[in-house]
Amino acid sequence: MTAAEFALRTDGVSKRYRKGWALRDCTLALPAGGVIALVGPNGAGKTTLLRLAVGLLAPSTGTVEVLGRDVTASTPQTLARIGFLAQDHPLYKRFTVAEMLRFGRACNLRFDQQLAERRLAKLGIPLDRRAGTLSGGQQAQVALALALAKRPDLLVLDEPVASLDPLARHEFLQVLMGAVAEGGVTVLFSSHVVHELERVCDHLVVLNQGRVTLAGDLDTLLAEHRLLVGPRTATGLDRAGSAVVEAVHSDRHTTLLVRDGGIPAAPGWQAQPVALEDLVLAYLRRPSEQGAAVTSGAAA
Numbered sequence: 001m002t003a004a005e006f007a008l009r010t011d012g013v014s015k016r017y018r019k020g021w022a023l024r025d026c027t028l029a030l031p032a033g034g035v036i037a038l039v040g041p042n043g044a045g046k047t048t049l050l051r052l053a054v055g056l057l058a059p060s061t062g063t064v065e066v067l068g069r070d071v072t073a074s075t076p077q078t079l080a081r082i083g084f085l086a087q088d089h090p091l092y093k094r095f096t097v098a099e100m101l102r103f104g105r106a107c108n109l110r111f112d113q114q115l116a117e118r119r120l121a122k123l124g125i126p127l128d129r130r131a132g133t134l135s136g137g138q139q140a141q142v143a144l145a146l147a148l149a150k151r152p153d154l155l156v157l158d159e160p161v162a163s164l165d166p167l168a169r170h171e172f173l174q175v176l177m178g179a180v181a182e183g184g185v186t187v188l189f190s191s192h193v194v195h196e197l198e199r200v201c202d203h204l205v206v207l208n209q210g211r212v213t214l215a216g217d218l219d220t221l222l223a224e225h226r227l228l229v230g231p232r233t234a235t236g237l238d239r240a241g242s243a244v245v246e247a248v249h250s251d252r253h254t255t256l257l258v259r260d261g262g263i264p265a266a267p268g269w270q271a272q273p274v275a276l277e278d279l280v281l282a283y284l285r286r287p288s289e290q291g292a293a294v295t296s297g298a299a300a
């Protein structure tokens with residue numbers, strides 16, 4: 001892949017705030033096109049990584065490249081290609097939706113007002129309502145319509161669905177996927193709602209305590225891992241070594257989550273595919289001394 005084919009590349013990126021490190025040695029190469037989910041618990045460093053990606057923060061060490069260019073040397077033209085929706089969908093609450101659209105047009109070089117109006121009409125959101133009187137889900141949709149009308153090549157969203165109920169979350173993700181299917185935009189969003197990601201995202205990055213612990217094409221990551229269930233034992237663990245991501249023991253059974261190339265299923269053991277949520281949780285539970293990043297495909 002050429003540099004321009006990557007939506008985001010970070011090389012050895014660390015970020016230190018006054019009280020300590022928020023990110024340590026993050027190296028990622030995320031391809032353009034599709035949806036990339038950034039997952040991790042509270043305080044993992046997701047917002048910090050997203051703010052670095054859109055040039056709102058500078059790294060303490062390392063480099064950040066967005067759409068093939070060093071983001072710290074961004075020009076207004078480069079920044080026009082990046083959309084950012086911060087946590088809690090900030091809108092001017094006293095503005096009507098129409099006024100928000102006018103404001104968006106005044107601030108952005110290639111703002112597509114008709115596109116925004118079409119999206120909002122489809123969702124039944126009236127243009128004459130003040131933003132502050134809309135429901136949380138409607139406010140999120142207005143913020144998304146504004147961000148998409150900017151026609152960004154990379155749209156970065158920080159926890160866009162965290163405060164939405166399941167129905168609003170579903171509608172929001174539908175609109176997002178529709179925009180990606182129409183072509184042209186790469187979406188990078190953070191979330192701690194893991195179970196819906198399988199339906200939505202193409203690439204996954206798991207961040208824990210400021211470090212990337214898993215990154216890659218989602219289908220490849222799922223194919224590279226499996227669960228082995230067998231009689232309670234520790235023997236398999238000795239043979240499997242670092243291929244075992246996690247071992248869980250009940251009174252009678254041992255369940256191993258293993259990476260490709262790990263132990264073949266021994267007699268009496270059953271191999272099963274792993275669900276995305278279980279995969280993510282296993283990597284989040286790994287002790288940090290075992291935390292070297294596992295990467296797959298382009299998300300090196």
Ligand SMILES: Nc1ncnc2c1ncn2[C@@H]1O[C@H](COP(=O)(O)OP(=O)(O)OP(=O)(O)O)[C@@H](O)[C@H]1O
Pocket residue numbers: 017018019021022040041042043044045046047048049
């Ligand atoms: N402006 C700041 N000044 C000092 N420390 C900060 C600042 N912003 C974040 N941090 C710290 O950096 C670490 C990572 O925070 P960050 O907000 O990036 O995590 P997060 O994964 O987005 O968390 P959450 O899911 O709770 O939003 C945390 O320990 C946090 O306290």
